[in-house]
Amino acid sequence: MKKPKQTLALFYCQNTPESTEKDRQALEEEYGGRLRLFPLPCGGRLEPLHFLRALEEFADAVYVITCPEGVCRYFEGNLRATKRADVAARSVSGVGLEKERVGIVVSRKDHPTSLAGLTAEIMERIKPLSASPVLSTLRRKGRIEENRHDYR
Numbered sequence: 001m002k003k004p005k006q007t008l009a010l011f012y013c014q015n016t017p018e019s020t021e022k023d024r025q026a027l028e029e030e031y032g033g034r035l036r037l038f039p040l041p042c043g044g045r046l047e048p049l050h051f052l053r054a055l056e057e058f059a060d061a062v063y064v065i066t067c068p069e070g071v072c073r074y075f076e077g078n079l080r081a082t083k084r085a086d087v088a089a090r091s092v093s094g095v096g097l098e099k100e101r102v103g104i105v106v107s108r109k110d111h112p113t114s115l116a117g118l119t120a121e122i123m124e125r126i127k128p129l130s131a132s133p134v135l136s137t138l139r140r141k142g143r144i145e146e147n148r149h150d151y152r
Helices: 021-034 048-057 077-094 115-126 133-140
Strands: 008-013 035-040 061-066 102-106
Touching: 008 048, 008 115, 021 035, 021 115, 035 115, 048 061, 048 077, 061 077, 061 115, 077 102, 102 115
Parallel strands: 008 035, 008 061, 061 102
Antiparallel strands: none
């Protein structure tokens, strides 16, 4: 049986290099229904509930990309995002899922990487994960509908 491809919810700071609307649309086109991108004014705006809700509703994994430490235009947003991602990962682990389903990537000041490059890195990181058992159960019970327009 063919292993289903994971769906990634990716929240990202708008300070991420090459993260314009055009770049976002190109990435969503490239990955199809496997990637949902959510630009944020600051990664620190994300709460643990956002991670958990994405896992419950549609995603096999949820990540956030923040700007480098010391470069956040809101001073501590990237530090807040790190703490909140850790809280969400512990919650996910506490219910028996792999904590790798939730993560954070902090951009590097000395070697900036584009949104496309960081997305590819995260997609590689989540490859070993199986399909989310939460979503599989909900699909079997008919509570969520498969994306029927995704033919990839």
